[in-house]
Amino acid sequence: MFQEKNRRITKQRQVILEELRQLKTHPSADEIYKVVRRRLPRISLGTVYRNLEVLAKMGEIQKLELSGSIKRYDWNTNKHYHIRCVRCDRVDDAPIAPLKQLEGELYESTVFEIIGHNLEFIGLCPECSKKIGTIDH
Numbered sequence: 732m733f734q735e736k737n738r739r740i741t742k743q744r745q746v747i748l749e750e751l752r753q754l755k756t757h758p759s760a761d762e763i764y765k766v767v768r769r770r771l772p773r774i775s776l777g778t779v780y781r782n783l784e785v786l787a788k789m790g791e792i793q794k795l796e797l798s799g800s801i802k803r804y805d806w807n808t809n810k811h812y813h814i815r816c817v818r819c820d821r822v823d824d825a826p827i828a829p830l831k832q833l834e835g836e837l838y839e840s841t842v843f844e845i846i847g848h849n850l851e852f853i854g855l856c857p858e859c860s861k862k863i864g865t866i867d868h
Contacts, residue, residue: 744782746770757803757822797851816856825852
């Protein structure tokens with residue numbers, strides 16, 4: 732698993748992965764850095780960034796590059812969608828199954844070799860909705 736392309740699991744990568752898996756959010760590199768520093772006080776922000784990139788390339792985590800948002804990371808590498816608050820940038824998993832029928836139709840009707848897709852929903856999280864007084868659904 733970690734031997735791909737001569738990459739190995741270092742203590743730093745292991746701690747980053749463990750801490751990311753314990754978080755129930757989709758944190759930024761800065762947020763992960765703050766958590767990892769509790770266990771590895773001498774780790775640098777640059778080291779966290781580099782190791783997050785390596786872990787993403789290895790398929791151990793997912794790098795989320797959502798519109799209007801800083802890069803965030805997700806320990807769940809299974810295909811799923813996200814919903815982002817346009818006010819505070821909070822990101823949650825969207826509670827729907829992957830759109831397999833739509834994907835299948837596209838794959839059959841294009842000459843492109845599809846290598847993936849991103850689907851992002853946007854809205855207001857419950858906290859921001861309360862702050863600005865929007866009506867709940």
